[in-house]
Amino acid sequence: MSPATPQRRWNRRSLKPAARRGAVAVEFAAVAPLLLAVIVGLVELSRVYSVQNCLETAAREGARFAALDRSGMMLGGKTANQKLIDDVKNYLASNNINPDKVTVKVTAADNPDHEFNLDDRANDMQLFQVRVEVPYSDVSYTPVSDANDYTLNSALTFRNGRAVVAN
Structure with a gap:
């Protein structure tokens, strides 16, 4: 070699x-x-899942409030509907969702276009729906064009827990 x-x-x-x-x-x-x-994409998908879970939890907690005996829970001059809406928005704010961008509606379960008054005695033990909505562009980590924007929402049907007890 x-x-x-x-x-x-x-x-x-x-x-x-x-x-x-x-x-x-x-x-x-x-x-x-x-x-x-x-x-x-995975980060955005996890954000959508997280926000959707928060909306569902907020709707459930708001509706749960209406199923309780609300005597002594209201601040002066505040209605049960206002308290429910404020509680839902406060919960979402604690989860970094801007409450000014959130829409909360309390409607009749059989007619979502009709507002449901939780304080009205005629509505005792009636079904109502809490609907919570937020535009995706307001919770997304990335910019969303108007053409691709949509609304994340959650709705929960519950019974107005107030009932007149007869002696």
Whole structure:
């Protein structure tokens, strides 16, 4: 064997890792945008799931308030509907959802266009619905165009728990 033979083997071996490094860089450049899109999509999807869960919990807690005996729970001059709406918005605010962007409605269960008055004695033991809505663009981590915006909402039907007890 001549002393040049090991030199050639060394040169051939040293060329392979350099060529492979270039291929890895090209592969990464091709895959990185897709990987980044998947990661951002997963973050947004988890945000939607989290906000939807908060809306459902807020609606449930608001409706639960109406099922209770509310005597002594109201501040002066505040109606049960106002307290329910304020409680729902306060819960959402504690979960970093802007309460000014949230819409809360208390409607009759059989007619969502008709407002339900929790304080009206005629509505005792009647079904009502609490609907909580927020635009997706107001809770998204990324910008949302008007054309792609939609509303996240939750609705829960409950019974107005006030009842007249007869002696």
